[in-house]
Amino acid sequence: MTSDNRTETRREIWDHRYAARVHPAEPALVLTEALHLLPRAGDALDAACGVGGNALKLAEIGLRTSAWDLSPVAIERVRTEAKWRGLGVDARVRDIVADPPSPRSFDVVCVAYFLDRTLAAALAAALRPDGLLLYQTFSREAVTDRGPSNPEFRLVPNELLRLFPGLIVRAYRDEGCTGDTCRGTRDIAFLIAQASR
Numbered sequence: 001m002t003s004d005n006r007t008e009t010r011r012e013i014w015d016h017r018y019a020a021r022v023h024p025a026e027p028a029l030v031l032t033e034a035l036h037l038l039p040r041a042g043d044a045l046d047a048a049c050g051v052g053g054n055a056l057k058l059a060e061i062g063l064r065t066s067a068w069d070l071s072p073v074a075i076e077r078v079r080t081e082a083k084w085r086g087l088g089v090d091a092r093v094r095d096i097v098a099d100p101p102s103p104r105s106f107d108v109v110c111v112a113y114f115l116d117r118t119l120a121a122a123l124a125a126a127l128r129p130d131g132l133l134l135y136q137t138f139s140r141e142a143v144t145d146r147g148p149s150n151p152e153f154r155l156v157p158n159e160l161l162r163l164f165p166g167l168i169v170r171a172y173r174d175e176g177c178t179g180d181t182c183r184g185t186r187d188i189a190f191l192i193a194q195a196s197r
């Protein structure tokens, strides 16, 4: 299968999922935990945005927000929801692996539940000086079966730290299966990291 075919198949799978189910547009924990760290103005990107829970939150707090996803169905949802909430979100169908953000183009880059390791360097480079990366996705050390079953799409311990070595770590959470697994932030890891000035 060519990479174009793989992309098309992935797009169809996500379109189908978004058409079949109404996903609530909720911001990820990594974003709600970072609200006090965000700049008051600037450009933000929700990469692989799905129905745009993070994009809508970023726009709500006053950032000029772009939302990119492979799925036209998801992007249509973001546009409709943004309009309904009276928010300006520049939502576009875009393959972020084939067409990653330009260097130094965003003050905030948010990625939730999407993992393509080949994109990490481009995401870090997309940050302007002082810019913040907010990254959250599923980890292999999990206490439920939420998320992808293919371990390739899940993080190993400390992997986010290794994927973004040039950034300053502001917060990192990766609780694995340690301690009382009925409590805490499980199944995911998140990183809040900053580009240097």
Ligand SMILES: C[S@@+](CC[C@H](N)C(=O)[O-])C[C@H]1O[C@@H](n2cnc3c(N)ncnc32)[C@H](O)[C@@H]1O
Pocket (backbone or CB within 6 Å): 010, 011, 014, 028, 047, 048, 049, 050, 051, 052, 053, 068, 069, 070, 071, 074, 094, 095, 096, 097, 098, 111, 112, 113, 114
């Ligand atoms: C698990 S969903 C996460 C959506 C959203 N970030 C969230 O937290 O709800 C993964 C998303 O990645 C998108 N995606 C997959 N490959 C992509 C690519 N190459 N470029 C852009 N989006 C992609 C899918 O269309 C899907 O919306």
